[in-house]
Amino acid sequence: MKKLINSPETVLADSLVGVAAAHPELRVDHVNRIIYRADPTRAGKVALLSGGGTGHEPLHGGFVGVGMLDAACAGAVFTSPTPDQMLEATKVVDSGAGVLHIVKNYTGDVMNFEMGAELAAAETGIEVAVVVVNDDVAVEDSTFTAGRRGVGTTVLLEKIAGAAAEEGRDLAAVAAVARQVNESGRSMGVALSSCTVPAAGKPTFELAEGEMEIGVGIHGEPGRRRVPLAGAAEIARLLVEPILADLDFTGAPTIVMVNGLGGTPLIELYVMYAEVRKVLDAAGITVARSLVGNYITALDMAGCSVTILKADDDLLQLWDAPVNTSGLRWGM
Amino acid sequence: MTNDTINLDQLTGWLTRFRDLVTEQVSYLTELDSAIGDADHGSNMTRGMGAVVEKIQASPAGTVDELFKGAGMTLVTSVGGASGPLYGTFFLRIGTTAGPVASLDAPGLAAALRAGLDGVVARGKAEAGDKTMYDVLAPALDAFDAALLASSDITSAAAAAYSAAQTGRDATEALLARKGRASYLGERSIGHIDPGAASTSLLFQALTEILGEE
Numbered sequence: 001m002k003k004l005i006n007s008p009e010t011v012l013a014d015s016l017v018g019v020a021a022a023h024p025e026l027r028v029d030h031v032n033r034i035i036y037r038a039d040p041t042r043a044g045k046v047a048l049l050s051g052g053g054t055g056h057e058p059l060h061g062g063f064v065g066v067g068m069l070d071a072a073c074a075g076a077v078f079t080s081p082t083p084d085q086m087l088e089a090t091k092v093v094d095s096g097a098g099v100l101h102i103v104k105n106y107t108g109d110v111m112n113f114e115m116g117a118e119l120a121a122a123e124t125g126i127e128v129a130v131v132v133v134n135d136d137v138a139v140e141d142s143t144f145t146a147g148r149r150g151v152g153t154t155v156l157l158e159k160i161a162g163a164a165a166e167e168g169r170d171l172a173a174v175a176a177v178a179r180q181v182n183e184s185g186r187s188m189g190v191a192l193s194s195c196t197v198p199a200a201g202k203p204t205f206e207l208a209e210g211e212m213e214i215g216v217g218i219h220g221e222p223g224r225r226r227v228p229l230a231g232a233a234e235i236a237r238l239l240v241e242p243i244l245a246d247l248d249f250t251g252a253p254t255i256v257m258v259n260g261l262g263g264t265p266l267i268e269l270y271v272m273y274a275e276v277r278k279v280l281d282a283a284g285i286t287v288a289r290s291l292v293g294n295y296i297t298a299l300d301m302a303g304c305s306v307t308i309l310k311a312d313d314d315l316l317q318l319w320d321a322p323v324n325t326s327g328l329r330w331g332m
Numbered sequence: 333m334t335n336d337t338i339n340l341d342q343l344t345g346w347l348t349r350f351r352d353l354v355t356e357q358v359s360y361l362t363e364l365d366s367a368i369g370d371a372d373h374g375s376n377m378t379r380g381m382g383a384v385v386e387k388i389q390a391s392p393a394g395t396v397d398e399l400f401k402g403a404g405m406t407l408v409t410s411v412g413g414a415s416g417p418l419y420g421t422f423f424l425r426i427g428t429t430a431g432p433v434a435s436l437d438a439p440g441l442a443a444a445l446r447a448g449l450d451g452v453v454a455r456g457k458a459e460a461g462d463k464t465m466y467d468v469l470a471p472a473l474d475a476f477d478a479a480l481l482a483s484s485d486i487t488s489a490a491a492a493a494y495s496a497a498q499t500g501r502d503a504t505e506a507l508l509a510r511k512g513r514a515s516y517l518g519e520r521s522i523g524h525i526d527p528g529a530a531s532t533s534l535l536f537q538a539l540t541e542i543l544g545e546e
Contacts, residue, residue, distance in 0.1 A: 053412075075412050078370060082416060084409045107512045111417035111455055115408060145515035200371055219370060221516050 001201045008198035012054055012076055019061060023326055026064060033074045033081065034089045035061040041070050046165040046174045047093035050102035050158060051086065052109055053078040055197070056218055058327030059155060059296045066332070067323030068162035069102075077197055077299070078219045080108035086116025090126055098127035098171035100178060102158060104150025105134035129175040133157060135185045135307070137246045138215030138223050149217050152259050152307030153185030155295045156319075159328060163321035177318065181309060186243045189305030190235055191216035191223070193263060195298045214238050218261070218298040218305075232268075236275035239306045244283055249310050253288030255319060256280065257307040262297035264304055269293065272304055280308075289319055295327065334485040335543055339435040342542055343396060344388055347403055349538035351381035354531060364527040368514040373415060373527040380411040380419065396436060400427030400444075414512055415528060418456050418465065425451035438484045445473050456511065463507035463514065463521065465528035468500040472536050487543040494536040501525060501533040 005011050012033065019035060020028035027036045034051075041047045050060040051073030060072035070093040075081035090099050099120075103113045110132060117128045133150035161178040169177070191213040194203035204220035207213060212235070215223025230238070243249075258273040260266070273292045280287055288311060296305070311319070322331035335342075354361065354377040362374030384403045393399035404424030407416050429447035430436055436444060449469050452458070458466040475496035479489035502525065509521035512528075 079372065079376075079412045080414075082409045082412050107456075108413040108417075111414055112412065114455075115417055115421075139516060145510065145518075146512055149516075197371075199375070204371075217516065219513075221513060222520070 001196050001198070003196070003198060005198060008201065011198050012074060015054070016074065026326075029088070032085050032088045034085060034092075035064050035072045035074065036089075036092060037064055037066070037070055041093050041095040043095050044097050044168070045095055046097045046169065046171050047071070047095060047099045048102060048158065048162055048165055048174075049073070049086065049089050049093055049099055050154075051075065051081045051089070052104055052106075053080055053219075055195075055299045056296050058294070060158070062327030063155070063158050063162075063325050065323070065325030067166050067321060068158050068325050068328065077199065080106065080112045083112050083115035083119055086113055087119040087123065090116065090120045090128060091124055094124075094126045098129065100161065100165070100171065100174055101128055101130045102154065102161070102178065103130060103132045104154055105132050105147050106149065107146050109150075127171055129171050131157070131161075131175060131178040131182060133182050135182060135187045136217065137186050137188050137242050138217070140224070149221070151189065151218055152187035152257055152296055152305050153182060153309065155259070155291075155328075156185055156255060156257065156307065156309050157181040159323060160315055160318045162323070163318035166321065167318075177315075181315065184247070184310040184315075185307060186246050187305050187307040188239045188242050189216050189218070189223070189261065189303060190214050190239060191220070191261065191301055191303040192229070193302040195220050195262065195301035197299065212303070216301075216303065218296060220298060220301065232271045233275045233278070236272060236279050236306075240276055240279040240308075243306065243308050244285070247310065249285050249308060250283075252310045252312060253286050253316060254280075255289040255291070255309040255311050255315070256287050257291040257295065259296055259305045259307065260294040261301040261303040261305065262294060263300040263302035266293065269304055272306075276306055288316055333487065333544070335487050336484055337435045337437045338441055338486055338543070340393065340396060340399065343399055343436075344393070345542040345545075346539050347381070347388065347399070348385050349542050350535055351385045353534040353538050354378050354381050357530075357534060361527050361531055364525055364530055367524040368509060368517055368521050369527060370513055372413065373531065376411050376413055376415050377419075377531050380407045380416060383407075383410040395432040395434060396430040397427040397432050400424065400430065403427075414456070415531070418452055418528070421451040421455045422448040438480050438486050438489065441486060442473075442477055442480055442489075445476065449473055458511050461507060462511045463504050463509040463526045463529070464511050465526070465532040467504050467507070467526070468497045468529045468532040468536075471500045472497040472532075487540075490536065490539045490543050494533075494540040497533040497536040501529045504529040
């Protein structure tokens, strides 16, 4: 393992020190491992709280700021944060208008956020709404599993729901927008190499030189199948077709994200984006907005994911609204 | 020796012995979790139970509910993942049900353990055969209750529970995972013992060992 770290045990704490030093517009609670906006939540604004295991940066801490999240709870690498963190963050960010918890659908995340919301209800009476993101079409038999995993749509959801909260919508309306995004977004990923969790010190799985894993998760969970490595055009087809088979995207504007998993250069992501557009054009899908880059990663995994969101005028307007975070910034 | 009741010292000893067992078995639990999960169950349980015992030693509990609520909250706040909320809820419910007492008789312990199981089910929504800790906890408590019908001796009931726990643990090997991260493996989850089932079996081993001591 070759990593830019002091020791595997201090990766999270050390990185939070770096976040605090680099971003005066953020406030970091190093004890509870929570990243906040430096300014308190504006009175009457619904607060957005997310979080999860780390190793997916910029998600979630990089999306704290005007137009997106109010706070992000950081767990150890690939391990959910704990309920006391969610309780503390909920208390800090609530301005009286309630708090939306954005949770990716993993067993640990769901249970820990659930306990955090229960503690908040018991201790404070703060109104909490929850949206669980489950957009990964790689998980086919979701009735017999923990369900579809929360992946790329989380990024689009945090941007769009964040804009809705910034606009002054109430908790029920912000939660409704968030659920609409989850129900209208689908993702699929491919790995060209494994990631290496610092504490483990070795790759999570082995992938031979000429192989790729289609449908991989953002923690290196296995995908649908392992197949011989192909060209970008063929990979784009393998990622986009299952998404289009899962939801009808015709007749609506879409937002399309090609996301790097952490170990793939941007130039390759643009090669992929070109091929994804060809597949979508051939299928008669209208692309209204695009996002290409590293937004929800799996440490140093090479590969990418494609997310397609079926939007409408309201979602596009919220997407275009100003945002100012370290991970996503436009319009201001 | 036989025990009609279990006192605070013994219950504290149970948690301490469980800490010792998960620490001794850390590599085994991690190995099981590497096969079908994310390779952190051994280290998570060792860290969590280590924090529990440290807290008990720093400020010993005066009552059974204080002991288990403290243990539950420590696990919930120090472990993360799925095992923190599941084991944490198990101990929290035991504490709530036991109440502010200095010891438990056999029916009292049975009721507290049963409430713990109900808490695990409410939190994790697991059913029999899902390849989880439920597949050890449920048959172990059934065996515990059945043994108490014949005798009020907690020691023999715990031994029956441990025996059922081992059977339940070994039976998870042939199961297809339907909960947690292992469920994403589908058929590939078959042929591996569930790590949560294995650590839950250690919980009953610890209880048996502590009750067997003079």
